[in-house]
Amino acid sequence: MSQLIWMINLIPDIFWTLLLWAGVLSVIASYLLGKIPFVSQYKIPLRVGGVVAVLIGVYFYGVIANEEKWQARIRELEEQVKVAEAKSADTNTVIKTEVVEKVKVIKERAKTQIEYVDREIVKNNEVIKYVENCPVPKVIIDQINEAAKGVKQ
Amino acid sequence: MKHVALVLVLALAACTNVPIKQKFPEAIPELKEKCPDLKQIEGDKVAITDLLKSVITNYNMYYECSLKNDGWNRWYDEQRKIYESVK
Numbered sequence: 001m002s003q004l005i006w007m008i009n010l011i012p013d014i015f016w017t018l019l020l021w022a023g024v025l026s027v028i029a030s031y032l033l034g035k036i037p038f039v040s041q042y043k044i045p046l047r048v049g050g051v052v053a054v055l056i057g058v059y060f061y062g063v064i065a066n067e068e069k070w071q072a073r074i075r076e077l078e079e080q081v082k083v084a085e086a087k088s089a090d091t092n093t094v095i096k097t098e099v100v101e102k103v104k105v106i107k108e109r110a111k112t113q114i115e116y117v118d119r120e121i122v123k124n125n126e127v128i129k130y131v132e133n134c135p136v137p138k139v140i141i142d143q144i145n146e147a148a149k150g151v152k153q
Numbered sequence: 154m155k156h157v158a159l160v161l162v163l164a165l166a167a168c169t170n171v172p173i174k175q176k177f178p179e180a181i182p183e184l185k186e187k188c189p190d191l192k193q194i195e196g197d198k199v200a201i202t203d204l205l206k207s208v209i210t211n212y213n214m215y216y217e218c219s220l221k222n223d224g225w226n227r228w229y230d231e232q233r234k235i236y237e238s239v240k
Contacts, residue, residue: 081173092228095184095224096181098224100183106217127201127202134201135198141199145193145194
């Protein structure tokens with residue numbers, strides 16, 4: 001079927017216009033020729049051929065109009081897709097920038113907090129006393145580690 | 154029968170495909186990163202400060218992961234809206 005469509009597409013649009021007008025003229029001529037003696041024998045083939053040409057011409061007029069409609073739709077969709085792709089790329093950039101920036105802030109905050117623990121908290125007398133006298137029981141550490149493991153998929 | 158075949162051939166000749174394919178965008182690689190496992194506390198004698206550092210690390214890991222998850226949701230919602238705007 002695609003070969004047939006391809007072949008039909010090779011025919012210029014003007015051909016169908018000419019065919020339609022030729023058909024109309026043939027039908028008119030078939031009536032006029034009918035009144036001329038000796039020539040009236042051609043009136044039936046002219047009329048039939050004319051009607052067929054009109055039918056085919058009108059059909060392909062419709063095909064051309066339909067094709068134009070779809071081509072316009074394709075252009076409209078191509079434009080929409082282009083706009084959507086640009087918008088999508090912008091959205092990606094915005095989200096990526098935000099996420100990367102926030103992750104950076106979180107990592108920086110974690111680093112600062114741990115540095116603060118190493119620098120200040122460990123020097124706190126109350127903490128020093130606690131660390132010396134009260135090591136965290138292993139059973140508690142095990143439970144914390146167990147909770148940190150989560151559920152493996 | 155010949156006429157029916159001819160009409161069918163002509164009718165099918167008028168069929169048109171719209172050769173436009175819209176692609177759903179590729180996700181941001183940063184959002185595809187797997188959330189890391191939470192930090193485990195190592196050693197037999199663990200000081201409260203080590204426990205504290207581990208808690209800080211894990212809390213921040215959670216927030217990082219949560220941020221990426223929110224980013225995914227936002228990315229999907231916005232990209233879907235854009236994708237569906239093409240009609």
